[in-house]
Amino acid sequence: DAKTTQPPSMDCAEGRAANLPCNHSTISGNEYVYWYRQIHSQGPQYIIHGLKNNETNEMASLIITEDRKSSTLILPHATLRDTAVYYCIVLAGGTSYGKLTFGQGTILTVHP
Amino acid sequence: GAVVSQHPSRVICKSGTSVKIECRSLDFQATTMFWYRQFPKQSLMLMATSNEGSKATYEQGVEKDKFLINHASLTLSTLTVTSAHPEDSSFYICSASGGGSLAKNIQYFGAGTRLSVL
Numbered sequence: 001d002a003k004t005t006q007p008p009s010m011d012c013a014e015g016r017a018a019n020l021p022c023n024h025s026t027i028s029g030n031e032y033v034y035w036y037r038q039i040h041s042q043g044p045q046y047i048i049h050g051l052k053n054n055e056t057n058e059m060a061s062l063i064i065t066e067d068r069k070s071s072t073l074i075l076p077h078a079t080l081r082d083t084a085v086y087y088c089i090v091l092a093g094g095t096s097y098g099k100l101t102f103g104q105g106t107i108l109t110v111h112p
Numbered sequence: 113g114a115v116v117s118q119h120p121s122r123v124i125c126k127s128g129t130s131v132k133i134e135c136r137s138l139d140f141q142a143t144t145m146f147w148y149r150q151f152p153k154q155s156l157m158l159m160a161t162s163n164e165g166s167k168a169t170y171e172q173g174v175e176k177d178k179f180l181i182n183h184a185s186l187t188l189s190t191l192t193v194t195s196a197h198p199e200d201s202s203f204y205i206c207s208a209s210g211g212g213s214l215a216k217n218i219q220y221f222g223a224g225t226r227l228s229v230l
Binding site: 103 | 116118146148155156157158161203205206207209217218219220221222223224226
């Protein structure tokens with residue numbers, strides 16, 4: 001699976017949009033981009049995933065560049081409860097046996 | 113939907129004892145379950161992958177005789193840490209993924225179990 005690169009930390013003001021970048025320049029054609037987050041001392045939480053089109057759900061939006069070499073997770077109105085470690089993971093889709101490889105992620109701190 | 117329950121949330125045990133951790137998918141059938149370990153200030157490390165009714169597949173460096181995994185049904189997997197020692201103290205997290213209406217390759221995680229071995 002392709003390797004991803006994320007900034008180690010980011011800050012965001014409460015109520016503002018949080019834009020978390022991820023670089024995955026070696027992504028293959030059948031690999032999806034998944035985002036998870038882990039709030040302190042809890043299990044990770046699935047946020048969103050996509051292949052090449054932009055995706056939106058009740059939690060976030062995922063913007064994937066046309067060449068698929070990078071993506072951005074957008075939390076449109078960040079709250080204090082969004083403070084967490086955010087993981088961008090690339091994984092081939094289509095099976096239920098995909099193993100997630102968690103890197104160091106981005107520590108997002110939302111401040112008042 | 114897609115709730116995974118993990119029990120217990122915290123356990124303290126003496127060195128040499130065995131500890132069992134349960135992971136249940138409450139509202140879906142989990143084709144595959146995963147077990148992770150997370151040490152303080154580190155990321156999650158996959159320990160093993162298990163499919164219902166078959167033997168678990170362990171990651172390199174994980175002792176299968178020490179970390180016994182059973183996935184006897186589509187809603188339950190257990191991890192038993194045998195003869196636990198202080199170095200096994202860690203945060204253990206399970207996840208489950210399923211077929212049907214749930215998108216494949218999305219893993220739903222339990223809340224984790226914090227194991228402290230004295």
